[in-house]
Structures are given as C-alpha cells and as structure tokens.
Amino acid sequence: MKPAIHGLISDYHPASSLSQTMDSLHPDTEKLVLIPADDETDDAKAHPPVVVSRPQSVPWSVKIAWATDIAASVAWLHSRDTPWGDLKTDNIVLCTDGHCRLIDYYPGGRTLPWCPPKADVQRPQRWHETAEGDVFALGLVLWAVAMEVGDFTREREYVTPVLIWGEGIPLWFQRLAASCVEQGCQSASVCSVCLRKTDG
Numbered sequence: 001m002k003p004a005i006h007g008l009i010s011d012y013h014p015a016s017s018l019s020q021t022m023d024s025l026h027p028d029t030e031k032l033v034l035i036p037a038d039d040e041t042d043d044a045k046a047h048p049p050v051v052v053s054r055p056q057s058v059p060w061s062v063k064i065a066w067a068t069d070i071a072a073s074v075a076w077l078h079s080r081d082t083p084w085g086d087l088k089t090d091n092i093v094l095c096t097d098g099h100c101r102l103i104d105y106y107p108g109g110r111t112l113p114w115c116p117p118k119a120d121v122q123r124p125q126r127w128h129e130t131a132e133g134d135v136f137a138l139g140l141v142l143w144a145v146a147m148e149v150g151d152f153t154r155e156r157e158y159v160t161p162v163l164i165w166g167e168g169i170p171l172w173f174q175r176l177a178a179s180c181v182e183q184g185c186q187s188a189s190v191c192s193v194c195l196r197k198t199d200g
Contacts, residue, residue, distance in 0.1 A: 018066070018100060019089035022150035025057045032152045034113075034161035037182070054166040056148060063145050064195065066092075066100050070145075071192035073102045074138055078131045078188050087137035088114045089144050113154040114140055117183075135188055139163075139180025142191075146173060 070092060077084055084102065088111055091104040110116070116136035143163045144152070154161050160182055165174050176194055 016094065017090050018092040018094060018145070019150040021094055022089065022144070022148045024150075025148055026055065026150075029054065032147070032149055032164060034152060034154045034164065036154075036156045036159040037162050054147060056166065056168070058148060062098070065098065066094075067142050067145050068192065068195040069100045070102070070141055071138060071188055071195050074134055075187075075189040075192040078134065083131050084134050084137075086110050086114075087134055087141060089141060089150055092141070110137065112157050113152065115157060117158055117160050131188070132183065135180050135191070136183065138188055138191060139177045139182075142173070142177040142180065146177070 074084055074087065084105060086104060087102070090111075091102060092100050093103055094100050110133065114137045116133045140161075143149070143165075146169050147164075147166055163174070163178055163181060172194075176191060180191060
C-alpha cells in the first residue's frame with residue numbers, strides 16, 4: 001500500500017516565505033514576464049529573451065544551499081512515489097538555521113503561473129499531479145532563486161516559457177533549471193545530485 005502523507009505542523013519561521021523575502025529585497029523592481037518558447041507571433045519577436053540587468057542581494061552560496069534543500073525535499077517525496085503538487089516560492093519558507101522548508105503540501109492542484117505545459121488539458125494521470133509536473137515547477141523555482149524573483153507572470157500560462165537570466169549566473173545552473181522546465185530532466189533526484197556536487 002502506498003504511504004500517505006496527511007500533514008505536518010511546522011514551527012513558526014520569522015523570515016517568511018521565499019517569495020516574500022525576494023519581493024522585499026526588490027520592492028521597486030518591475031515584475032518579470034516570461035514569453036512562450038514556441039511563440040512565433042510578432043509580439044514575441046518584439047520581446048526576445050535577453051540577459052537582464054537585475055540587482056542581486058543574496059550571496060550565490062546561499063542560493064545554492066536553498067536550491068539544494070528544495071530539490072532534495074522534492075526528490076525525497078518522489079522516492080516515495082508522492083508528488084508535491086503545488087511547488088512555488090510562496091510554499092517555501094526560510095528558516096533561522098539558514099535552510100528552507102516546503103509547506104502547503106497539495107498534490108491536487110497547482111497555482112498559476114507555476115503550472116506545467118498543457119495542465120489545462122485533461123491528460124492521463126492528470127499531468128499537474130505527477131512527479132514530472134513537480135520537476136517543471138522545480139525548474140521555475142530554481143530560476144526564481146537565482147534571479148531573486150518572488151512573483152512573475154507568463155504571457156501564456158500553459159506552454160513552456162523561456163527563462164530570462166541575469167548577469168553572472170553560472171551557465172551550468174541555467175542549463176539545469178532550463179532542463180527541468182523543458183522536461184529534459186525527468187528526475188528531481190538527478191537535479192538534487194547536481195546541486196549537491198556544487199554546494200559548499
């Protein structure tokens with residue numbers, strides 16, 4: 001029988017969520033908009049993906065530690081055949097020990113704009129409730145951590161977006177996040193191992 005996760009009571013975390021922390025670091029920064037990877041419209045051509053100039057306040061070593069925690073947590077759930085369901089920066093809290101934790105476990109649905117491609121279409125095994133759907137959201141979370149993004153929008157919600165990167169973010173990390181979003185990386189455990197090799 002598949003083990004069931006019913007709930008978890010967590011201690012209060014004064015540092016708040018990852019989303020709120022990032023937004024507080026950049027209160028006056030314009031919200032980033034991700035365009036679809038397959039969009040051939042004139043509007044998309046008018047806004048090609050670029051490397052943006054965006055202030056960075058969090059040391060890279062801290063970002064890697066956060067990203068490692070997040071990927072390891074998702075990988076742990078998947079090793080027990082359990083999808084997270086609603087992975088997003090609002091559901092990640094920063095703790096006083098310097099690590100972060102996932103909250104609001106909900107395998108029944110996701111939140112825009114974190115939904116994977118075609119999640120609006122009924123598919124076998126309900127795509128948004130699968131491990132693959134978690135991996136897509138994990139890629140967006142890794143991007144948000146690196147770019148210090150709390151909130152963002154997608155021009156078209158249910159298609160693969162193009163990730164916009166800032167200066168100085170390592171190419172290997174960009175490729176890792178993009179592979180999750182583009183479904184090239186099918187496993188959170190693979191992502192976790194890659195991050196652990198660079199952590200510390």
